[in-house]
Amino acid sequence: MSVEIVSKHHQAQGAFDFGRIRExxxxxxxxxxxGATSMSNLFYWAHAWSDTGGLIDTHPHQxxxxxxxxxxxxxxxxxxxxxxxxxxxxxxAQVIRAGxxxxxxxxxxxxxxxxxxxFDPNLSKSLKKEATYSDIKSMEFPVVDMSNGKSKTIIGEGSPMEIDTEGISVLDISEIKSGQWSMSLQKDAVYSIYVLKGEGKYNQGAIAQDDFMIVKNEDNIDIQFDSExxxxxxxxxxxxxxxxxxESQGAFA
Known part of the structure; x- marks a missing residue:
């Protein structure tokens, strides 16, 4: 069993447009x-914001x-x-299949x-495809009630967003009330969890807004939240x- 908590202050930092966009x-x-390193076929994750507005200028992807x-x-x-x-x-949401x-x-x-x-698809295949992208409106994603909260499926069963990267599912779980929140997990998967809002405790460890949790080889997760x-x-x-x-670059242990 493995649970790692990476606080915001221990995550990598970045900026664009002379600091107008922060990450x-x-x-x-x-x-x-x-921050953490690439896990499975989840390669990179940035949380970005701008108070004044800003531009990330034209740049390539493959x-x-x-x-x-x-x-x-x-x-x-x-x-x-x-x-x-x-x-x-x-x-x-938008997905660019950079091809x-x-x-x-x-x-x-x-x-x-x-x-x-x-997300990291099979590059030996994706690099041979034409690039495509999809824009999907919020109302198109399925939403279901949980015992505590609402779960919106961004990638996974019922979602119109399609990607080639195998085994990925993405949920936006909102309206979690203070108290116990739990979710069943699959032991053959890695769960990367970003705390967009709220404070609470996992076992004896405290979690707060913008913390990042990495959960492996667990069949369930329980968090006691002190706030919404x-x-x-x-x-x-x-x-x-x-x-x-x-793996191909030998970038990570």
């Missing part, structure tokens, strides 16, 4: 200090599948395939906050059927 990274790039999820406010996205700006509002190459840019409007998460909470949960397979990018 903390629960999973950073290999050269960055802080191979990886890149999901942006709007936590609050608005984003605007440009890519070289469609050559136009498109808007994303709170609760909307054999695409360039894009992002504007974060004032007060905007989002996740950008990179919101969690963003990614499940990835403990064992991947192909060689991941990190």
């Amino acid at each position: 903390n990274k629960p999973i950073g790039f290999p050269h960055e200090k802080g 191979g990886f599948e890149i999901m942006s999820y709007v936590i609050s406010g608005q984003l605007s996205h440009y890519d070289t395939k469609f050559d136009r700006w498109l808007g994303l509002n709170q609760g909307d 054999n190459g695409i360039s894009h840019a992002e504007k974060v409007l004032p007060g905007g906050e989002f996740f950008q998460i990179w 909470a919101r969690l963003f949960v990614i499940k990835s397979p403990a064992n991947v059927s192909y060689t991941t990018y990190a």
Whole structure:
């Protein structure tokens, strides 16, 4: 059994547009200090926000599948395939299947906050495909009631978002009331959990907003929350059927 908690202060930090866009990274790039390293086929995870608004200028991607999820406010996205700006509002998501190459840019409007998460498909296949992307509105994602909270499926059963990366599911779990929250897990999976809101305790360990939990080889998780909470949960397979990018580069132990 394994549970690791990485606080915001121990995550990697970043910035764009002369500091107008700030980031903390629960999973950073290999050269960055802080946070966790790539796990399974979950390669990178950044939590970004801007009080004033800012621009991440045009830059290229290949191979990886890149999901942006709007936590609050608005984003605007440009890519070289469609050559136009498109808007994303709170609760909307986008996935770029970068394939054999695409360039894009992002504007974060004032007060905007989002996740950008990179998934690692089988690059020997994805690099041979044409790049594609999908924008999906918040109302299109299925939402179900839990015993404590509501679970919105971003990737997984019933979601219109499709990716090639195997074994991934993504949940936005909101409206968790103070008290006990629990969820059944699969022991053959790795769960990466970002605390978007709330404070509480897991066993004897305290957790707080912007903390990051890595849960392995557990069949259940129980958290005692002291306040209303919101969690963003990614499940990835403990064992991947192909060689991941990190494995091919020998980047991680």
